[in-house]
Amino acid sequence: MELTLEVIMIPVTDLDRSKEFYAEGCGFNVDLDQEVAPGIRIIQMTPPGSRCSVSMGSGLPGSPGQTPMAPGSLQGLQLCVTDIEAARAAFVERSVDVSEIQHVGAGGWEDGPGETWNSFMFFQDPDGNGWVVQEAPAPLSER
Numbered sequence: 001m002e003l004t005l006e007v008i009m010i011p012v013t014d015l016d017r018s019k020e021f022y023a024e025g026c027g028f029n030v031d032l033d034q035e036v037a038p039g040i041r042i043i044q045m046t047p048p049g050s051r052c053s054v055s056m057g058s059g060l061p062g063s064p065g066q067t068p069m070a071p072g073s074l075q076g077l078q079l080c081v082t083d084i085e086a087a088r089a090a091f092v093e094r095s096v097d098v099s100e101i102q103h104v105g106a107g108g109w110e111d112g113p114g115e116t117w118n119s120f121m122f123f124q125d126p127d128g129n130g131w132v133v134q135e136a137p138a139p140l141s142e143r
Helices: 015-025 084-093
Strands: 007-009 029-037 040-046 053-058 077-081 102-105 108-111 120-124 130-135
Touching: 015 029, 015 040, 015 053, 077 084, 084 120, 084 130, 102 120
Parallel strands: 007 053, 077 130
Antiparallel strands: 029 040, 040 053, 102 108, 120 130
């Protein structure tokens, strides 16, 4: 049996503001922006090269047996890039408030890039949902 992670719901307060942030700021592709039923809107977006999308919605009924997430409560979503310095420059150019590049050292987080798999930067969406960007040694198709 295959279990593929394909969509992650992101809790947001303003769909249009979030759509603009992820599309214009982060460069995600807009796959869907549709009212699927009266009063129920879903936006699905995919980071370039990713097999997993993010989705945001309004008016959706709660999923059976699950506790709804408050906007800004989702933390630690992780993207991977092969050139973290170029990725940071692209985020800054698109007006995303992204951290400096850091790595994990003996004393915790330290400034500057680290060795293989140990270079990171961080940002939040307009609601405070937290993202991590990690440098990978090769594209996903080659790992």
